[in-house]
Amino acid sequence: MRDYFYSYLKSDATPGAAGNMLWAFIYIMLIFMGLSIAVIAMNWLERKVLAHMQVRLGPMRVGPHGLLQPIADAIKLLIKEDIMPAEADKLVFWMAPLIVVTTAFTTFIVVPFGPQHAVTDMNIGILFMLGVSSLGVLGIVMAGWASNSHYPLIGALRSSAQMVSYEVAMGLAVVSAVLMTSLHGAGIYATGGGSGMGTLSMIEIVRAQQEQQAWFAFKFFPLGLVAMFVFAVAMVAETNRAPFDLPEAESELTAGFHTEYSGFRWSLFFLAEYSAMIAVSSILVTLWLGGWLRPFPNLLAGPTWDLVFSLFPGLTFLALAGLTSGFGALLGLIGLILFISPVRAWVQDIYWFVAKVAVFMYLYIWYRGTFPRYRFDQLMKVGWKVLLPTGLGVLIVTAIVGVL
Amino acid sequence: MTDTSKYLSHLELGERDETFLDSNELVINMGPQHPATHGVLRVILKLDGEKVLGTECVIGYLHRGVEKIAENRTYTMFNPYVDRMDYVAAVSNGLGYCEAVEKLLNVEAPPRAKYIRVILTELNRIASHQLWLGTHALDIGAITPLFYTFRDREEILKIFEKYCGARLTTHAFRIGGCQYETYDGFEREVKKFVDFVRPKIDEYEELLTTNRIWVERTKGVGVISDKDSIALGVTGPVLRASGVKWDIRKAQPYAAYSEMDFEIPTGTHGDTYDRYLVRMAEMRQALRIISQAVEKIPEGPIMAKIPKVLKPPVGEIYHSIEAPKGELGYFVVSDGSTQPYRVRVRPPSFVNLQALDLMVRGQLVADVIAVIGTLDIVLGEVDR
Amino acid sequence: MAPVATPFFFYLLSGLALISGILVITRRNPVHSALALILTLLALAGIYLMLYAPFVAGVQIILYAGGIMVLFLFVIMLVNVGRAEKERQFNKQWLLAIAATVGLGIVFVRVFTSSQTLTELLKRPLAQLPETSNTQQVGFSLYGQYMLAFEIASLLLLVAIVGAVVMAKKRI
Numbered sequence: 001m002r003d004y005f006y007s008y009l010k011s012d013a014t015p016g017a018a019g020n021m022l023w024a025f026i027y028i029m030l031i032f033m034g035l036s037i038a039v040i041a042m043n044w045l046e047r048k049v050l051a052h053m054q055v056r057l058g059p060m061r062v063g064p065h066g067l068l069q070p071i072a073d074a075i076k077l078l079i080k081e082d083i084m085p086a087e088a089d090k091l092v093f094w095m096a097p098l099i100v101v102t103t104a105f106t107t108f109i110v111v112p113f114g115p116q117h118a119v120t121d122m123n124i125g126i127l128f129m130l131g132v133s134s135l136g137v138l139g140i141v142m143a144g145w146a147s148n149s150h151y152p153l154i155g156a157l158r159s160s161a162q163m164v165s166y167e168v169a170m171g172l173a174v175v176s177a178v179l180m181t182s183l184h185g186a187g188i189y190a191t192g193g194g195s196g197m198g199t200l201s202m203i204e205i206v207r208a209q210q211e212q213q214a215w216f217a218f219k220f221f222p223l224g225l226v227a228m229f230v231f232a233v234a235m236v237a238e239t240n241r242a243p244f245d246l247p248e249a250e251s252e253l254t255a256g257f258h259t260e261y262s263g264f265r266w267s268l269f270f271l272a273e274y275s276a277m278i279a280v281s282s283i284l285v286t287l288w289l290g291g292w293l294r295p296f297p298n299l300l301a302g303p304t305w306d307l308v309f310s311l312f313p314g315l316t317f318l319a320l321a322g323l324t325s326g327f328g329a330l331l332g333l334i335g336l337i338l339f340i341s342p343v344r345a346w347v348q349d350i351y352w353f354v355a356k357v358a359v360f361m362y363l364y365i366w367y368r369g370t371f372p373r374y375r376f377d378q379l380m381k382v383g384w385k386v387l388l389p390t391g392l393g394v395l396i397v398t399a400i401v402g403v404l
Numbered sequence: 405m406t407d408t409s410k411y412l413s414h415l416e417l418g419e420r421d422e423t424f425l426d427s428n429e430l431v432i433n434m435g436p437q438h439p440a441t442h443g444v445l446r447v448i449l450k451l452d453g454e455k456v457l458g459t460e461c462v463i464g465y466l467h468r469g470v471e472k473i474a475e476n477r478t479y480t481m482f483n484p485y486v487d488r489m490d491y492v493a494a495v496s497n498g499l500g501y502c503e504a505v506e507k508l509l510n511v512e513a514p515p516r517a518k519y520i521r522v523i524l525t526e527l528n529r530i531a532s533h534q535l536w537l538g539t540h541a542l543d544i545g546a547i548t549p550l551f552y553t554f555r556d557r558e559e560i561l562k563i564f565e566k567y568c569g570a571r572l573t574t575h576a577f578r579i580g581g582c583q584y585e586t587y588d589g590f591e592r593e594v595k596k597f598v599d600f601v602r603p604k605i606d607e608y609e610e611l612l613t614t615n616r617i618w619v620e621r622t623k624g625v626g627v628i629s630d631k632d633s634i635a636l637g638v639t640g641p642v643l644r645a646s647g648v649k650w651d652i653r654k655a656q657p658y659a660a661y662s663e664m665d666f667e668i669p670t671g672t673h674g675d676t677y678d679r680y681l682v683r684m685a686e687m688r689q690a691l692r693i694i695s696q697a698v699e700k701i702p703e704g705p706i707m708a709k710i711p712k713v714l715k716p717p718v719g720e721i722y723h724s725i726e727a728p729k730g731e732l733g734y735f736v737v738s739d740g741s742t743q744p745y746r747v748r749v750r751p752p753s754f755v756n757l758q759a760l761d762l763m764v765r766g767q768l769v770a771d772v773i774a775v776i777g778t779l780d781i782v783l784g785e786v787d788r
Numbered sequence: 789m790a791p792v793a794t795p796f797f798f799y800l801l802s803g804l805a806l807i808s809g810i811l812v813i814t815r816r817n818p819v820h821s822a823l824a825l826i827l828t829l830l831a832l833a834g835i836y837l838m839l840y841a842p843f844v845a846g847v848q849i850i851l852y853a854g855g856i857m858v859l860f861l862f863v864i865m866l867v868n869v870g871r872a873e874k875e876r877q878f879n880k881q882w883l884l885a886i887a888a889t890v891g892l893g894i895v896f897v898r899v900f901t902s903s904q905t906l907t908e909l910l911k912r913p914l915a916q917l918p919e920t921s922n923t924q925q926v927g928f929s930l931y932g933q934y935m936l937a938f939e940i941a942s943l944l945l946l947v948a949i950v951g952a953v954v955m956a957k958k959r960i
Binding site for chain 1: 845849
């Protein structure tokens with residue numbers, strides 16, 4: 001048993017690839033907990049950042065700077081009465097939030113937080129993520145229909161049309177990134193290696209970026225960047241967030257598909273929405289921004305630079321500790337621990353991945369603070385007449401450039 | 405789903421189709437508890453998918469019988485009641501009523517009172533437009549302008565509070581003039597406010613005017629032509645955005661407006677975007693009027709000589725002013741007693757709301773929200 | 789990597805597919821039918837995975853369960869379910885249909901058991917396909933060997949799309 005436990009630590013593969021079920025289970029639990037904490041943190045951050053954008057303070061009462069507010073809210077939601085409308089379709093109503101939350105969490109199985117920090121590495125990794133997250137819309141549609149009420153129904157109609165439409169543009173953008181994995185050769189424009197095997201595996205996609213010495217966002221500049229932009233817009237629509245939050249537009253449909261949900265069931269939708277946001281941001285980071293790779297892995301190569309960049313996680317925590325009062329000491333301690341050499345090496349991949357994802361999570365909040373909401377027909381216009389042709393064009397041009 | 409068709413015969417719903425495949429038409433109740441109906445307005449929407457086939461406004465949820473109350477109060481006692489109609493523009497409401505009764509009494513407020521009235525009313529116009537902008541943007545999905553406008557509206561409310569002790573339902577004016585002399589530093593504070601809010605209006609515009617999504621959401625939405633506007637009796641910024649240069653402050657000057665130099669901003673397309681631009685321009689014009697009035701404000705008494713007990717001569721009077729939302733008219737009938745025989749209010753919100761159906765028919769659900777917002781209705785005034 | 793509990797998962801998934809397939813036609817509520825159909829499709833995707841065809845399984849989930857079925861639900865949700873439940877569920881020929889199905893099943897089983905090559909095939913162990921190259925194999929086949937067929941199919945779909953748009957436009 002002990003050997004089984006320790007043997008994995010020496011291997012360089014993911015638990016899935018190493019066939020180590022114990023560690024796979026540990027990873028799943030870690031991701032599950034980390035994700036829940038991330039959702040809670042995101043909830044707090046969204047309220048704070050949005051509040052400061054809007055010249056107000058946000059939650060301040062529960063804990064220092066309202067840090068415990070999300071937890072208080074979670075407790076409130078758990079002990080709230082769970083109402084099921086009398087006319088609702090009981091079974092479907094009950095299943096909908098489960099489907100939404102299961103699909104949102106399942107996608108994280110293949111998200112590579114580091115070369116070995118993923119539950120498993122599937123050879124259809126990106127396809128798996130897109131597929132499972134596309135199942136999430138089923139839950140939303142079911143929720144809207146099962147509520148047997150008009151506002152949720154319209155919300156569900158909107159969301160199904162919206163998500164199916166934007167999946168197309170999203171898929172095209174993803175394909176152009178996958179295509180880049182097959183164009184070996186180092187550098188932004190170099191295709192010297194000729195066309196070879198591509199890959200759909202999340203870890204291999206990041207490895208390809210390392211080998212080609214270019215994040216795909218900058219590959220064939222500006223093609224990669226345009227594809228990333230298409231994906232970045234589509235992913236906001238895919239997760240039903242402002243300015244594409246029509247399925248739950250509160251000024252039109254009160255709360256859209258989850259109008260009739262309350263208490264714990266509602267909190268599952270909430271959890272799923274934020275995990276889905278993290279999931280799609282992870283896809284973007286993996287495909288275009290080098291996943292766990294630190295910035296400038298080739299330009300600033302060498303042990304000195306490796307050391308400098310590996311200090312970042314600890315420095316970040318120390319900076320956070322400096323900003324906060326209250327439990328800043330805890331953050332500072334974490335920061336100091338992160339300076340220890342083996343921990344440093346182990347954690348830096350995760351740090352860079354999370355940092356890149358965090359940028360996009362911040363963007364989500366920023367969008368919400370800035371943009372009005374699109375109207376349904378305009379949303380469709382953006383999806384089909386702007387993003388789809390752009391994605392298709394980028395794909396074709398990438399293929400042509402790659403062959404040349 | 406509950407069958408609401410029996411309440412909706414006027415919408416020509418007709419019989420349900422025989423096959424089960426035909427149920428594209430949804431009838432939904434928007435309101436009276438709905439975040440975007442600005443109070444307790446209930447709009448019954450007949451939808452084909454997202455397209456609006458027809459609307460029906462159900463009003464009266466906030467009916468308090470204000471006009472009937474007037475018949476049982478003396479002229480002075482009724483004065484505070486008018487503040488409760490359009491509660492975001494209470495000062496304008498009070499001004500309209502006071503001037504109507506003054507006309508009936510055949511007295512005129514002294515010049516200083518008139519200037520104070522202009523300053524406070526224009527301040528209130530800005531406050532009303534700010535509240536409109538915040539909620540309208542919120543309805544369309546931009547949540548940030550709300551907090552900006554409310555932050556700046558606060559400064560106006562502070563001036564009101566310092567002047568008369570109340571922030572919302574001010575009861576600032578009395579029949580015959582003003583009860584309170586301005587407080588020390590009133591002019592200075594108003595001037596400071598004008599300098600403070602001018603860049604803030606630019607800030608709102610920065611957030612919205614060139615925002616792609618805002619433009620797409622408002623341009624060509626809820627179009628109403630000048631002819632239709634006039635036919636429906638629509639007034640205020642909604643009328644002016646359709647290109648009609650009609651402003652009672654210019655057409656039938658009251659208070660001290662004849663001595664002010666300002667322009668009437670008008671639009672051309674009569675859509676939501678033009679109404680937005682017109683209101684933004686009106687805020688700037690209001691600032692212009694305020695700064696002129698503060699410069700020119702004369703010294704002197706603030707109350708005309710009126711008897712303690714008001715007994716207007718037998719007769720009737722109609723007097724209207726340009727409230728932030730449009731023409732606010734008071735029709736007061738006197739039978740010579742201390743109480744009005746009849747008071748009828750012509751509320752701009754009520755009349756403008758008539759245009760809703762015309763403006764949203766054939767558009768999408770989301771446009772209904774935008775149009776309700778752009779009409780700038782206050783249900784306290786619609787229902788009275 | 790050796791497959792885990794293959795027979796168990798095979799029977800689990802095919803049982804799931806069969807039961808939910810039956811539910812599709814017996815449920816009176818069309819939304820329930822559609823949901824059961826999704827379950828069938830997901831079970832089939834699982835079976836594809838067991839056949840070392842992860843790409844096909846992924847495409848099955850994205851296209852059928854995530855795309856087409858969502859559109860199905862989109863249409864069904866607009867249907868008046870209360871009335872649909874009162875509609876007659878089966879045609880008058882349902883007895884005949886069952887008889888035909890059973891007959892066809894017998895024919896299948898007969899052919900399957902009598903054919904020499906098929907019995908041979910059954911006895912052979914499952915081919916251990918290289919798991920990693922499956923997607924690439926599909927790609928090479930589609931764009932190499934079956935290029936023409938693939939292009940014809942895509943052209944056909946394009947015609948169908950254009951036709952659908954034209955027909956829908958006429959109605960508006």
